[in-house]
Amino acid sequence: MNEIVLYSVLSIGGLGTLMAIVLYIVAQRFKVIEDPRIDTVEERLPGANCGGCGYAGCRNFAEEIVKAGSLDGFNCPPGGSETMKEIADALGLEAEEQEPMVAVVRCSGSLEAAPPKTRFEGLNTCAFAHSLYAGRSGCPYGCLGEGDCVVSCAFDAMYMDKDTGLPVIIEENCVACGACVKACPRDIIELRKKGKKSRRIFVSCINKEKGGVARKNCKVACIGCGKCVKECKFDAITLEDNLAYIDFNKCTLCRKCPPVCPTGAIHEVNLPPRKVKEKKEEDSKEA
Amino acid sequence: MSLLTVSGSPHVHADESVRKIMYGVLISLVPAMLVSFYFFGLGAIIVTLTAVVSCVVFEFLIQKYLIKGPVTICDGSAIITGVLLAFNVPSNLPLWIVVVGSFVAIGMGKMTFGGLGKNPFNPALVGRVFMMISFPVQMTTWPKPIPLNTQLTDVVTGPTALAVVKDGVGRGEKVSELLPKVPEYMDLFIGNMGGSLGEISAIALILGGLYMLVRKIITWHIPVSYIGSVFIFTGILWWVNPDIYVDPVFHLITGGLMLGAIYMATDMVTSPMTPKGMLIFGIGCGVLTVVIRVFGAYPEGVSFAILIMNAFVPIIDRAFKPKRFGEEVKNG
Amino acid sequence: MKTFKLGGVHPPENKFSEKQPVEILPVPESVSIPLAQHLGVPANPVVKKGDKVKTGQLIAKGEAFISANIHSSVTGTVTKIDDVIDTSGYRKKAIIIKTEEDEWDGSIDTSDNLIKECNLSREDIVKKINEMGIVGMGGAAFPSHVKLMVPKGKKAEYFLINGVECEPYLTADHRLMLEKGEELMVGITIQMKALGVDKAIIGIENNKPDAIEYIGKLAQEYKGISVEPLKIKYPQGAEKQLIKALINREVPSGKLPIEVGCVVHNVGTAFAVYEAVQKNKPLIERIITVTGSNIEKPCNLMVRIGSPVAALIEVAGGLPDNPGKVISGGPMMGKALNDLDVPVTKGTSGILVFSKKQSGRVPEITCIRCGKCVNTCPMALEPFFLALLVDKQRFEDCEENMIMDCMECGSCHFVCPSGRPLLDSIRVGKSNVGKMIRERSDK
Structure with a gap:
């Protein structure tokens, strides 16, 4: 019996030692010398591998930063300026101040505003629906409602609203990684500056059809009438191909344009409710 | 006016569904089931019923309370697992073992991987091998067939034909001396021999297999390559030394080969998808079966062979792509 | 045979x-003749709003190598050249003609x-x-x-x-x-x-x-x-x-x-x-x-x-x-x-x-790996595998598995007992692989 124990211990122990030696040799031979700073940077990154920076994951991002030796043109959207600052401190570099961004869904063609004219059946992805037809309401620019963006979101910052059939962005969770922007086959989602107190004004439509055609499919489409362009004193609104666009760098949140929009395509977010009185005054002034 | 549907082509669908396939398999199992009821009597009916009911119940419980997903016991796949499991055990097996085996088959073999379509191993075989290893005595006590037996106890038991030959050869006896100790070939072919419930009657299994071929539930590739490779391999051995190796026909009609080749190996979920892959899979099963039967410790190797080949299916699928239409053959 | x-x-x-x-079929009151009826480059209109056209008159010219001329199918007046929903499900340019008495060229x-x-x-x-x-x-x-x-x-x-x-x-x-x-x-x-x-x-x-x-x-x-x-x-x-x-x-x-x-x-x-x-x-x-x-x-x-x-x-x-x-x-x-x-x-x-x-459509359930799609594909592709690769966004592998050989005959979806929309996925894959190939050749 003792012999068996002895042999077992010896053979297993011997095998273990042998393997350890082999492993050690292999590890030494095939060692890849890496800049330790890459690890330093990677530690400070969120590690979601979302691809928002434009690189293949956090590791690749770290490698590229170390290779470049400066932080110009690098930004980690989920981490924001805080993370970039940390990295800058760790590497002894300067970080540009990046303004936080947020994803914005530029379509309001809800089931009510843009009633479905057809029933879609098949593979439930926007990519397929986009290749098949113009969409449930007939608007070739509008949201297809199959939720490719929601699937692409790695931060639980999106969900599909069953009542409207449109995706909703949960601002607190959104890190502006841009995954949804890439996932949307119609480029409906845009990254916009978060703005002070998350206040934003934007045109919630990207339909470039003529006003009448767009209006036929959707009550809240931008019809390209240009009223908002005239109203804006800061040249923040441009009209191109029957579609108004508000430049978030120029917009001062003066709140003049939303009321003049005949279809209500201009949306305000997180702004305090308008005082009825104020509005009346404005109206009287205009008159 | 109601809304028009928009969808991609094709706009028509064949009259085919998973449920139809599963019930088709069940229909094809009827002849073999009847033969087993005839030779093993009441015991066979009770074992089959127990296996089927417990498989369905376990699937229902797991889907409803453990996974909390949709319950799909109506698709018939659990019933097939139950029947095949029963086909793989002797008719006098204690019922509690059958229940345990069903649990392992459904729970470990199928639901662990996510249910129908996702299991890498044939669930019935997982259950069978589990029972084989855990309860070897009960699992290898084969009752002798007594037509239309209604008694549950006191059946005469004996080894299977394969075991007789294997043990005999192991003791140094000649095959020609051993063959008189097993039933006639005709009896073996019809099913008048000791063995697991469903494996005894080659003719009934072949009938079922033909039905499945006609219904296009299975293709010929796996059964033919499996049985063919067993035939050729054992034939070579027999030709080399007929004293210690039994003839190929004996190998074909005894044991679980027919059941394995027609029902177990052809299980859609756990077999390769390409015709070429199926042939390789069948040949692999055949060679392994013979190796285990002739050189291994067990007299029967079908279940092990198929389970081992199941593990190779993803690799086979990847390695043996079909020859594409218009693929450049040879430039010359 | x-x-x-x-x-x-x-x-x-x-x-x-x-x-x-x-x-x-009697000549309808008005026809809209799409400019992109053929494979290749759409034709360029050679008539304008208000023009009178006769049946068989050239109204749009296919100028590119892969393109085709388009002729008026009726006699009448061109009311407008506008976007009209066509078979693709999208609005495309078309010449709309209000018909008058049929007079052939x-x-x-x-x-x-x-x-x-x-x-x-x-x-x-x-x-x-x-x-x-x-x-x-x-x-x-x-x-x-x-x-x-x-x-x-x-x-x-x-x-x-x-x-x-x-x-x-x-x-x-x-x-x-x-x-x-x-x-x-x-x-x-x-x-x-x-x-x-x-x-x-x-x-x-x-x-x-x-x-x-x-x-x-x-x-x-x-x-x-x-x-x-x-x-x-x-x-x-x-x-x-x-x-x-x-x-x-x-x-x-x-x-x-x-x-x-x-x-x-x-x-x-x-x-x-x-x-x-x-x-x-x-x-x-x-x-x-x-x-x-x-x-x-x-x-x-x-x-x-x-x-x-x-x-x-x-x-x-x-x-x-x-x-x-x-x-x-x-x-x-x-x-x-x-x-x-x-x-x-x-x-x-x-x-x-x-x-x-x-x-x-037949309700979609999980793939049971029956292999029917592989056996029915006339191009000997593996539709189930291609669909899986597309779901996983592995378009390079799709190309390697010859997804572009698919002619979208629909046999795979037709036979699938699980009712899986195989062709839908493959179409998405094809358009992505097509994009990839175009980008590569542009470089």
């Missing part, structure tokens, strides 16, 4: 309208006389076909003159004519063969001359015995033309499968039929060529089957290009109560329409109306 070897399915035929002679021979003699040279025939805007009428609408120009270094040996009509329900080609057999034969002879081949084979599926007999009898009078009955199997009408079935040659992956010395045309195209060359008549009308199990009067109609689909359905007895789906083309490869004002184009072979019950 001959057929192609790999894969294929046999969907229920349901050819309700096969005994209905071709009727002429003077150069067109509108008589019924059969003209057998053709003294034009090879180049002139191709030029004529180009001018008259002839495109493939089987569905893909590939400009015909391009096919008839054999590239340098290649030689055509066979001219194959597709009278297979393997799509269920459709009977347009069948009726054409029965009613315009003589013209068809002359059309084939003309194209044989243009190609410089002396062998032409007409492939007809065995479910059209009357056509096989009639065309077979006619073919005896014409040198080099023979008729080959084919076993019923979908998708036999696909170019590569037809070549395999008729002369047992495999077109290499990614190559054109000319690679194996063949040119394939549809019978509809061959007839259009006859009219173009002998009668100077551009492609402005075609035969369309209007059918469906709920349609009161399934029929075959001679329709002016640009007529709205709704007008066709009206003649066939109107839309049944509770329509579920209206399909342009056959049930296997047709496009479901999202609007009934969609105009008929040169490539429309049928209008199929499905009831609500027929239009639903």
Whole structure:
């Protein structure tokens, strides 16, 4: 019996030692010398591998930063300026101040505003629906409602609203990684500056059809009438191909344009409710 | 006016569904089931019923309370697992073992991987091998067939034909001396021999297999390559030394080969998808079966062979792509 | 009997309208003629708002190499050039013409006389076909003159004519063969001359015995033309499968039929060529089957290009109560329409109306790895695997597994017992891989 124990211990122990030696040799031979700073940077990154920076994951991002030796043109959207600052401190570099961004869904063609004219059946992805037809309401620019963006979101910052059939962005969770922007086959989602107190004004439509055609499919489409362009004193609104666009760098949140929009395509977010009185005054002034 | 549907082509669908396939398999199992009821009597009916009911119940419980997903016991796949499991055990097996085996088959073999379509191993075989290893005595006590037996106890038991030959050869006896100790070939072919419930009657299994071929539930590739490779391999051995190796026909009609080749190996979920892959899979099963039967410790190797080949299916699928239409053959 | 070897399915035929002679659809009040009716670059309009046009007058010119001329199918006034929903489901540019009394362009021979003699040279025939805007009428609408120009270094040996009509329900080609057999034969002879081949084979599926007999009898009078009955199997009408079935040659992956010395045309195209060359008549009308199990009067109609689909359905007895789906083309490869004002184009072979019950898809469940899709794929691809790769966004692997060879015949989805939308996924994959390949070649 003792012999068996002895042999077992010896053979297993011997095998273990042998393997350890082999492993050690292999590890030494095939060692890849890496800049330790890459690890330093990677530690400070969120590690979601979302691809928002434009690189293949956090590791690749770290490698590229170390290779470049400066932080110009690098930004980690989920981490924001805080993370970039940390990295800058760790590497002894300067970080540009990046303004936080947020994803914005530029379509309001809800089931009510843009009633479905057809029933879609098949593979439930926007990519397929986009290749098949113009969409449930007939608007070739509008949201297809199959939720490719929601699937692409790695931060639980999106969900599909069953009542409207449109995706909703949960601002607190959104890190502006841009995954949804890439996932949307119609480029409906845009990254916009978060703005002070998350206040934003934007045109919630990207339909470039003529006003009448767009209006036929959707009550809240931008019809390209240009009223908002005239109203804006800061040249923040441009009209191109029957579609108004508000430049978030120029917009001062003066709140003049939303009321003049005949279809209500201009949306305000997180702004305090308008005082009825104020509005009346404005109206009287205009008159 | 109601809304028009928009969808991609094709706009028509064949009259085919998973449920139809599963019930088709069940229909094809009827002849073999009847033969087993005839030779093993009441015991066979009770074992089959127990296996089927417990498989369905376990699937229902797991889907409803453990996974909390949709319950799909109506698709018939659990019933097939139950029947095949029963086909793989002797008719006098204690019922509690059958229940345990069903649990392992459904729970470990199928639901662990996510249910129908996702299991890498044939669930019935997982259950069978589990029972084989855990309860070897009960699992290898084969009752002798007594037509239309209604008694549950006191059946005469004996080894299977394969075991007789294997043990005999192991003791140094000649095959020609051993063959008189097993039933006639005709009896073996019809099913008048000791063995697991469903494996005894080659003719009934072949009938079922033909039905499945006609219904296009299975293709010929796996059964033919499996049985063919067993035939050729054992034939070579027999030709080399007929004293210690039994003839190929004996190998074909005894044991679980027919059941394995027609029902177990052809299980859609756990077999390769390409015709070429199926042939390789069948040949692999055949060679392994013979190796285990002739050189291994067990007299029967079908279940092990198929389970081992199941593990190779993803690799086979990847390695043996079909020859594409218009693929450049040879430039010359 | 001959057929192609790999894969294929046999969907229920349901050819309700096969005994209905071709009727002429009255000219509608207004037509919208899309500028992109063919494969390739859309044509450029040469008329403007307010112009008067005669039937058969050129209204848009195909200027690129792969493009086709478009002619007015009616007499009337151009009201506007605007975006109209077409079969693609999107708004595309179209010329909208309000019709007046039908007056044909003077150069067109509108008589019924059969003209057998053709003294034009090879180049002139191709030029004529180009001018008259002839495109493939089987569905893909590939400009015909391009096919008839054999590239340098290649030689055509066979001219194959597709009278297979393997799509269920459709009977347009069948009726054409029965009613315009003589013209068809002359059309084939003309194209044989243009190609410089002396062998032409007409492939007809065995479910059209009357056509096989009639065309077979006619073919005896014409040198080099023979008729080959084919076993019923979908998708036999696909170019590569037809070549395999008729002369047992495999077109290499990614190559054109000319690679194996063949040119394939549809019978509809061959007839259009006859009219173009002998009668100077551009492609402005075609035969369309209007059918469906709920349609009161399934029929075959001679329709002016640009007529709205709704007008066709009206003649066939109107839309049944509770329509579920209206399909342009056959049930296997047709496009479901999202609007009934969609105009008929040169490539429309049928209008199929499905009831609500027929239009639903089989509920989708998990793949049981039965391998039926692999066995039925006529291109020997692995649809289940491609669909999986697309779901995982692994488009490089898709390309490696020859996703671009898929011709979207739909056999895989048709047979799938789990009702998985395999073709839907593959289409997404194809468009992504296509994008990838284009980006690569741009670099």
